[in-house]
Every structure is written in structure tokens, then in C-alpha cells.
Amino acid sequence: MNDNIVKLDEYRPHEVSELICLKCSHRWIAVYPEELLLKNIECKCGKKGYVIKSKVNYPNNEEL
DSSP, rough: OOTOOOOOGGGSEEEEEEETTTOOOOOEEEETTTTTGGGGOOTSSBSSSSSEEEEEOOOOOGOO
């Protein structure tokens, strides 16, 4: 069995959002657990505490 298999059920419920780093202006689509606070998400620039959610909403599997 492959050690790289991720069990998705361990990561639900989750959010799918476009995130923006206010420090470097990087934008990306992220999938993250609902209980994770945005202030704890690290941008690719290496900074935490600068991430905000855009107004773009993406449905998760339960909404499809």
C-alpha cells in the first residue's frame, strides 16, 4: 500500500476558499479544515497572520 494515500474523511468538514496574503498579495485556492483559523495559515512567503478570505465561494462536495 502506498504511504502517500490521504484519507479525505480525516479532513472533513472543510472549507474551499480563495485566500489572499496581505503581506505579498499572493492568491490561491485552499482546502482546509473548518476549525482552522485564517491567522494560522501560512502563505508561501512564509508569513502567518496576513491571510484573508476573498468573497469568491466554492462549493464543497456536500453542496454539489
